[in-house]
Amino acid sequence: MGDDVPKNCSSHLGCGKTVFVRDADRLDLGRALFIVTSKSGGTAETMAQYLVVRARLQNAVGNDVSRHLAFVTDPEKGALRTIARAEKIPALDIPPNVGGRYSVLTPVGVLPAALTGMDTAALLSGAAEIAKRCETSELSKNPAGTFAMLQFLADTKLGRHIHVLMPYSDPLRDIADWFVQLWAESLGKHRTTGDPGIGPTPLAALGATDQHSKVQLFMEGPPDKTVSFISVDEELVKLEIPKLHSDVKELGYLGGHRLGELLDIERRATAGALARRGRPNLTIHVERPDARHLGLLFMFLEIATIYAGELYGINPLDQPGVELGKQFTYAMLGRADAEQARREWNMLPKPDARFTI
């Protein structure tokens, strides 16, 4: 039985995301390149996996380790930069003023995209294009401003605290998860000591799948949600549904339509049903899910998040709330500089019951 070897995945979801490859003994390490991504060079899971990978590489390729590693990290600071300098490991920069969740259009996202063959020039020019469009102070012509304002007003004036993003497109599915990190970590904040906390809760969904999972709640549950659909105009594959079983009521009506048409009709039907029930929703139309439009979408949502931060009156670029958990982790692992956290941890009441199933 091979054991698990972890591989760091410079995913578009930012730092700390990991993919474990089972039976990685099957990997030919002599031909492998590992990309280690951490802005600070201190993310515990990422660094732990780097150490595991590094030890394996040393066994496999000896002194050649630096030819099998690439780092994506801060241009000046942190452990990865220091190691890169000492060992001449190629290291790409994350601009110091760009935090993890905004880093998809830096080498954090662009390097893996390039390695998969994506047209990264189109990705970045799409992003630049929408950034330009979102400079105007005329709200109705500023898509990011419009989106941010609608969500902010829905939350603060109409009690719509939960913001659903629901692409009707398999290639754009993970945009929703990416948005969840962006919206949650940027806007979930307390403003002053004693403030109970503000910020909408983002929720990822996928059409048509989640019509059978979450739409019941969106339709009949509390009126505390907005739903934003993403629709792709162009059908990627024009696949016609064959005219079979035409005598069967549940099947006959489908024949002659296309699969992409069915998906689009289901989106319109779901949006219409929500509207009929008084549930606010909007649809973001995207021509096609190519590199340029990915760039448009990423930058559109990043700028919308910054605008929303301004509307909520918080700093959308920090994440002070995750620090305590990190400090407790350092304390339990015995990191030298975690003495204060260790005292706080030891004083914390521990559960006296254990919920085991």
Added chain:
Amino acid sequence: MGDDVPKNCSSHLGCGKTVFVRDADRLDLGRALFIVTSKSGGTAETMAQYLVVRARLQNAVGNDVSRHLAFVTDPEKGALRTIARAEKIPALDIPPNVGGRYSVLTPVGVLPAALTGMDTAALLSGAAEIAKRCETSELSKNPAGTFAMLQFLADTKLGRHIHVLMPYSDPLRDIADWFVQLWAESLGKHRTTGDPGIGPTPLAALGATDQHSKVQLFMEGPPDKTVSFISVDEELVKLEIPKLHSDVKELGYLGGHRLGELLDIERRATAGALARRGRPNLTIHVERPDARHLGLLFMFLEIATIYAGELYGINPLDQPGVELGKQFTYAMLGRADAEQARREWNMLPKPDARFTI
């Protein structure tokens, strides 16, 4: 360029979930078995994909089609049962009184589990075991009752409307998505005409990944959430983090610990940090992620959902809110029996602006 061939996936997420296989021309259809799962035999996406697959099979194997299909459907009713009878296609039963989201322990989930080699006897006996334990009316000894009561009280008495399920275990990751369907579709209801709607909103998360995504919001956002962690006691793989870079502060403290230990410490640190901030959370402990414990988890959460339905005073077994969207879909596709929905659809105000990026 091969086009997309859809394959129906009898996933544990119930009906309507689909997996599209790119370049399915690579599939050797003569050796393929397609499992078509729909309780009603009427789910539009599933049926559309069945028709596409069937046409391909007919091209490839001619009259032998029925040897390459298996259905999972209602024992008596619906189009799939009718076709199975007429063409002698093997068809397994979904018990009439078990709805889609509760069907994972019927052939809907058990057939694919068996095909992947899972010990399905252990799966079902785990489920039976916890069902027995959840029969007692002594609340503190009834885990499903306890879970349901805690979440219900947190929602209705303390304004904790959002219920997060966050496994710290890659093999159990998708349990959270499965729970989202179960909790959302079962409890998101309106009770009477004019009722604005009730029901908590479930949110799936994954440890440690989402420490870098959602935990900022859980820590500092509005006090409207409960977090339920799932912890696996036994380390699947005891992989030690090598002692490398011991002179580097951000890395040195990790060496000698195990990856599984790090994950567990991060969970405890996150739970402790949430508690320190007054954010209610609990941890469900599971010995190991094997078939028996999967059965325990599925049945535990299903029974908890039924109990919660009783507490909320709604029917946790129906989903009337999804009907209108289905009817609008039938209307647009021209299904014969959708005349009334067509009139309602035509009267619905349509958006006069288009939000394109």
